Amino acid sequence: MGKHLHEIRDPVHVFIRLDTDEREVLDSRPLQRLRNIHQLGLTYLLYPGATHRRFEHSLGVMELATRIFDVITDMYNICPDVQHILPPEDQRKYWRRVLRMAALCHDLGHLPFSHSADHKLFPDGWSHERMTAEIIRSKEMERVWSEITPPLRGEDIAKIAIGPRERQKVGLGQFNLWETILSEIIVGDTFGADRMDYLLRDSLHAGVAYGKFDHYRLVDTLRILPKGGSAEDSKEPTLGLLEGGIQSAEALLWARYFMYSQVYCHPVRRIYDIHLGDFLEKKMGKNKIPTKSDDFLALDDNKVLVWIRESVSNQKDQLNELAKRIFDRMHFKRVYGRNPEDQRINPQAADTIYKAACKKFGKDSIRYDAYKQKGGSQLFPVQLKDDTIQQSIELSATLEKVPIVFTEYVFIEDKHLNAAKAWLGKKHSEILKSRKETEE
Amino acid sequence: MKRLQREALILSLIENLLKNESWCGETHIQKSAYFLQELLHVPLGFEFILYKYGPFSFDLSDELVSMQADDIILLKLRPPYGPSVQPGTMAERLKNLYPKTLKRYEKEIVFVARELGGNGVGDLESIATALYVVRHKIKGKDDLQKRANCIREIKPHISLEQALTALQRQKEISDKASALLGV
Numbered sequence: 356m357g358k359h360l361h362e363i364r365d366p367v368h369v370f371i372r373l374d375t376d377e378r379e380v381l382d383s384r385p386l387q388r389l390r391n392i393h394q395l396g397l398t399y400l401l402y403p404g405a406t407h408r409r410f411e412h413s414l415g416v417m418e419l420a421t422r423i424f425d426v427i428t429d430m431y432n433i434c435p436d437v438q439h440i441l442p443p444e445d446q447r448k449y450w451r452r453v454l455r456m457a458a459l460c461h462d463l464g465h466l467p468f469s470h471s472a473d474h475k476l477f478p479d480g481w482s483h484e485r486m487t488a489e490i491i492r493s494k495e496m497e498r499v500w501s502e503i504t505p506p507l508r509g510e511d512i513a514k515i516a517i518g519p520r521e522r523q524k525v526g527l528g529q530f531n532l533w534e535t536i537l538s539e540i541i542v543g544d545t546f547g548a549d550r551m552d553y554l555l556r557d558s559l560h561a562g563v564a565y566g567k568f569d570h571y572r573l574v575d576t577l578r579i580l581p582k583g584g585s586a587e588d589s590k591e592p593t594l595g596l597l598e599g600g601i602q603s604a605e606a607l608l609w610a611r612y613f614m615y616s617q618v619y620c621h622p623v624r625r626i627y628d629i630h631l632g633d634f635l636e637k638k639m640g641k642n643k644i645p646t647k648s649d650d651f652l653a654l655d656d657n658k659v660l661v662w663i664r665e666s667v668s669n670q671k672d673q674l675n676e677l678a679k680r681i682f683d684r685m686h687f688k689r690v691y692g693r694n695p696e697d698q699r700i701n702p703q704a705a706d707t708i709y710k711a712a713c714k715k716f717g718k719d720s721i722r723y724d725a726y727k728q729k730g731g732s733q734l735f736p737v738q739l740k741d742d743t744i745q746q747s748i749e750l751s752a753t754l755e756k757v758p759i760v761f762t763e764y765v766f767i768e769d770k771h772l773n774a775a776k777a778w779l780g781k782k783h784s785e786i787l788k789s790r791k792e793t794e795e
Numbered sequence: 796m797k798r799l800q801r802e803a804l805i806l807s808l809i810e811n812l813l814k815n816e817s818w819c820g821e822t823h824i825q826k827s828a829y830f831l832q833e834l835l836h837v838p839l840g841f842e843f844i845l846y847k848y849g850p851f852s853f854d855l856s857d858e859l860v861s862m863q864a865d866d867i868i869l870l871k872l873r874p875p876y877g878p879s880v881q882p883g884t885m886a887e888r889l890k891n892l893y894p895k896t897l898k899r900y901e902k903e904i905v906f907v908a909r910e911l912g913g914n915g916v917g918d919l920e921s922i923a924t925a926l927y928v929v930r931h932k933i934k935g936k937d938d939l940q941k942r943a944n945c946i947r948e949i950k951p952h953i954s955l956e957q958a959l960t961a962l963q964r965q966k967e968i969s970d971k972a973s974a975l976l977g978v
Contacts, residue, residue, distance in 0.1 A: 439951055519846050520853045529845060532951070581952070582848070582916070583876065589822070589848045589920045590952040695866075702799060702865060702889065727864070729857045734821075734877050746877040748870075755872065761864035794800065794895045 367555050371418045376503040383499055384652055385463045385490045391655035396468040397627040402561040409462045412556055419548035420458040422574050423540045424451055437579045437592040440532040453507055457515035458541050463490045467659040472632040478643045484521040488513040493648050518542040539594050544730035546594050554610050565613035568606035576600025580736040595736035601751055608757050615760040622689045625724045626766050630680040637674055687722055690775045693763035701787040705763035711786045720768040728760040801839055802862055803893040808904050809880055815912025820877045822848050826919040827911050828855055834972045835903040849923040906975055910968050921953050921961035
């Protein structure tokens with residue numbers, strides 16, 4: 356008799372297990388493509404260890420999401436106030452499988468190098484979330500879902516993988532409370548398995564310790580809880596914690612802050628991402644990134660690297676300059692970064708300096724970048740030992756102090772760097788005060 | 796509407812909610828902004844979907860994070876509930892940039908804050924869900940029972956009595972809003 360359960364070695368979770376039906380999904384073309392998509396884009400150019408791929412991250416999210424599901428649906432862990440949202444016992448096996456497949460497939464629509472400039476590279480109305488949903492619901496994957504026992508509905512998998520944020524843009528149906536909780540397990544701002552896995556995995560591969568936290572303890576203490584315990588509060592269920600897990604949650608939220616400020620928003624990483632976006636935008640031209648499944652699945656990091664190499668080796672190639680910025684490490688340099696002093700003078704300080712620099716040095720030599728944290732609430736219900744519910748922020752001395760990540764940079768071509776620094780040193784204050792707001 | 800211009804209006808909504816004794820947590824702001832946009836037609840440009848505690852906008856949630864990062868608002872702990880949103884050190888600076896915009900939508904903001912400011916999260920959830928049901932689910936004929944059942948389908952933790960009360964309250968606010976706008 357053949358083996359039914361298969362183990363995969365993983366540097367974060369040690370073993371990840373999946374059965375033969377699920378291995379069919381893993382062996383499918385869309386999943387295998389993720390072997391050739393770098394999880395952190397070109398970050399390996401500054402953190403050389405960060406060469407890991409979306410493939411192993413997807414397996415990791417499946418593993419963590421399953422652990423969370425098993426903890427929060429354990430009959431001894433269900434709070435009576437939220438019992439009504441759980442499906443009957445006999446349907447939970449179906450939803451557990453849907454959750455695992457949604458976790459495995461949640462990143463299928465990522466662009467090469469996990470590039471985030473969806474709006475510039477995809478045709479209008481498309482995004483990597485929509486692409487993910489389209490692939491999950493494609494004929495190719497529907498065939499795989501239909502051969503699983505019991506058969507799964509692609510629509511259910513797509514909903515749980517994408518979550519409510521992009522629901523309307525992607526054309527997915529309304530979420531009920533149970534589906535909302537399931538998607539929160541994967542893409543939730545606070546305790547989502549996606550976030551937990553990428554923090555642990557990215558910090559391990561980048562070689563920084565910032566992303567570590569006690570995820571074993573955290574997962575063990577997760578519960579479905581009503582938002583608040585008072586009569587005034589909503590009784591709507593959400594993911595919360597037992598009191599004993601609060602320190603692990605603090606560590607998670609600080610880990611997120613450190614990883615964003617030290618790794619994900621590192622200025623050199625950000626400018627490489629911009630250069631890659633410029634290259635891809637020009638390479639794809641008016642046609643943009645193909646959204647037909649076969650064409651999209653053929654597009655991965657290997658193909659893009661070949662394009663970059665070809666452009667670098669041909670001086671007459673119109674993309675030669677853009678390719679060299681990446682391949683020969685001729686990236687633009689940071690000339691300005693967002694800071695609180697300037698914000699006080701001008702709430703749009705970085706944008707104002709960017710526009711002035713464009714005027715002075717030419718638009719082609721200047722790039723602007725902004726990253727603003729989305730969601731990521733430090734607020735969640737906590738069940739105390741006497742079963743009452745309190746808000747996390749009242750129980751923790753540090754949660755409210757986790758800073759919000761908001762970075763802005765202005766970059767300039769290396770040949771102008773010294774002149775730009777001198778110019779900015781002299782005109783800084785004058786530029787910041789020059790902006791006049793209009794109310795049209 | 797420009798980002799900072801919209802933030803000036805949200806700030807004004809927060810200040811007016813506080814004046815009306817609102818707890819002014821994120822849920823209070825979300826539901827009030829929903830009324831402001833959908834009922835009073837203030838063009839904030841947010842996309843509301845049925846999610847946390849009724850109609851919810853992820854864009855507004857992100858905007859509040861951004862306003863916090865810019866010191867336009869801050870969170871103040873006020874046990875026993877979650878934190879309350881208060882104006883931050885940059886609040887006055889922002890308002891000074893958009894006096895005409897604030898004046899233009901003043902009556903709508905004052906109205907929403909007065910009507911909803913005294914409500915807790917539980918009530919706001921049911922009233923805002925009631926408005927959503929009336930506008931998107933069961934339009935036209937005022938079938939109270941059908942609408943109440945619809946609210947309970949969406950939010951099973953809301954009792955039938957709460958749903959009926961919410962629909963009644965929603966109607967009162969909608970009628971007053973129509974009178975205010977002269978429609």
